Amino acid sequence: MGGLPHPAAAQAVADAAAPSRVNFVCVNVGPKYPMSYVEILRDMVLRNSSNMDHDCAFWCVTDRADELPEGVYAIPADPALPGWWQKVRLFSPSMPWAQGDRCVYFDLDVAITGRLEDLVERKGIMDDPHWPMRNSSVMVWDHGEHGQIWYNFTADEIAREAEPEIKALLPRGQINAGDQHWITKCAPDWPTFPRDWFVSYRAARDWPPNECKAVIFHGSPKPAEVTDGWVPNIWRVGGFTSFPEIKGVNTSEEQRLANVEVNSKRDLDWFTGFRNEGRSCVIVCGSPSMKDYLPEIRAHRRRGARIVSVNNAWRFLHQRGITPDVNVMLDARPQNAEFLNGAPKAMRWMIASQCDPSVFDLAAELGLETVLWHNGYDSGYDRLWEMLEPYRDSKPVILVPGGSTVGLRTMWLAAFSGFRTLHMYGIDSSFADDGAHHAYAQALNDHDEALEVAMGEKRYLCARWMIRQANEFQGTWRDLKVFAPMPDKIEPVTVHVKGRGLIPDIARKLREEERAA
Incomplete structure (x- = not known):
């Protein structure tokens, strides 16, 4: 031998x-x-x-x-x-x-x-x-x-x-x-x-x-x-895969940290969190089913709820007579600066420090009210914390946890802001029957590969980031149930999800499990 x-x-x-x-x-x-x-x-x-x-x-x-x-x-x-x-x-x-x-x-x-x-x-x-x-x-x-x-x-x-x-x-x-x-x-x-x-x-x-x-x-x-x-x-030919992107971003860790270093020096308010907010919060993401729930979103507004949108969802709402109170951005790619064009001055922008500096430059040029927040992503966490050390005496350094998408991070931003009831729209995490990935045109996602996902007897077509978001949503749901904004203080956050798709079905399954327990 x-x-x-x-x-x-x-x-x-x-x-x-x-x-x-x-x-x-x-x-x-x-x-x-x-x-x-x-x-x-x-x-x-x-x-x-x-x-x-x-x-x-x-x-x-x-x-x-x-x-x-x-x-x-x-x-x-x-x-x-x-x-x-x-x-x-x-x-x-x-x-x-x-x-x-x-x-x-x-x-x-x-x-x-x-x-x-x-x-x-x-x-x-x-x-x-x-x-x-x-x-x-x-x-x-x-x-x-x-x-x-x-x-x-x-x-x-x-x-x-x-x-x-x-x-x-x-x-x-x-x-x-x-x-x-x-x-x-x-x-x-x-x-x-x-x-x-x-x-x-x-x-x-x-x-x-x-x-x-x-x-x-x-x-x-x-x-x-x-x-x-x-x-x-x-375990099949053509099955879905894990993701080459670092959790929560589309750029390298070095580029994100470089963005944080530049943007933290700007003369901006930083996210404070830990408020006692009595109203409920309506979070509107951009998935296809969102457009079918506009009457409900308007009803929430009439009842005094805070409307928070993400990325370019604000534009779809604003064009239909619903101007969000706040719009949130996380993605570190410079192309996302286009989301700011035409934004009304009445809307506040919460932009992650890891976003490309061009996003902050355009916000200043347009005169938009901007609040900076820090994405507490897993990779590079220690380096980020060290980078923000010099600001701790003068700024509220809060590293917001959450999943890999802006929708999931916005849930945590709302929880840290004191909201204890969240109504989610447009977080389908799957393609619509007609193949649409958003309720509106968004070229950044036009080439996302569609992969089949099974849950029980139902089948869904999802982009890779949608699959990860759906998996992470389950953890976010459970973590918010035992949310502790301060040591030894638990203030559960209740999440209601409306829509058609993978995450709405997951939310229904989680609620059924809670009732059975």
Whole structure:
């Protein structure tokens, strides 16, 4: 098995060099998995690494090369290696990769749920959460590394019984832990990935954690056997993917922080929050169903509710005789400055400090009343807090939490402002039946890809940001139920959602669960 010459080059692979080529690889030997598993894995991998700067190829070690789906290259299986033992041959110099090429291995029974760009850049192996060894379901290395896994391997290892403490953990009839135990013994110093990158399906039945890159299906069920929840939406060709954008933004962290630094120096009022606001708040986003609820929004206005719109929704309302009290902006792209053109002076603008400086420049030029607020996004939080340190004695430094969209952040802005009843319109988080993404024309979203999402028996077409928003809405709903504006003080916020689409249906389901409880 390990009889090939041991090339000196295998000992001299540079560890820090970025890969010029990435080879994704899997193993499908024997009748256990149909080739549809290979096709689905390839699709999941490629759609979650679409921002990668490297050339890539997809390979499969198999004894059924003629059945491989299009776009997958065959590596003939070694007939002397049963099942998972085919993995040890991946570390042979005979593999069809160039010295130093990056290799990324996935088992067939994993569901890719997160972006893979940073996984590809970081060599490592899973740390098994249940057994005292590595887990070979996911491995990243450079070709030429860990050659001892192959060179030291003999057929005796296949039949060798595991130590008693390991054997006690194995299923009945299994004598050893297979390639995983062997890889652990041969490469004990192989760095492991962060634990929260990979979780078992048993811990992710409701929804994969945000940090998770892949869900591992130990034992039963396998992905193809799960027919409800999130799995069918991800584990299929053309399924939806996680998002390359950093949470809540469309620009890089460096650009956002640069915007914050510039905009914080402006002579503007900062969001204060923590008021005792007695009225209810009507939040109007721009989804298609919003236009069907104008009579209700007018009725809220007559009853004295505060009307808060987001982005360009104010224009649609204003043209129909409803001028919002406040309009909120979050997006950091300069193109969003166009939302300000034609705005009435009676409307206050709450603009996030991460917005492009051109937005603030135009607001000043137009004479619009502007309040600056800080988006407390997860990535870069510590740097943001440090950047705002000099202002704490003179300004209210409040980092507003929330999800990835301006609608979700506006819910938190309203809660911090003292509103305890929120009425939401235009937060459908799915396309209308006619394919519309907004109640009005908005060119920034004209090229959003539509992906199918299932909830129960209903199907929705959603852009990627809509799927994330819908997932985050559930957390926002629950967090606002126990909202604590001050230490040891809970003031629950009630959210009512009107509309047609994914989030309105989620809200109805959450209310039903509350009543049942």
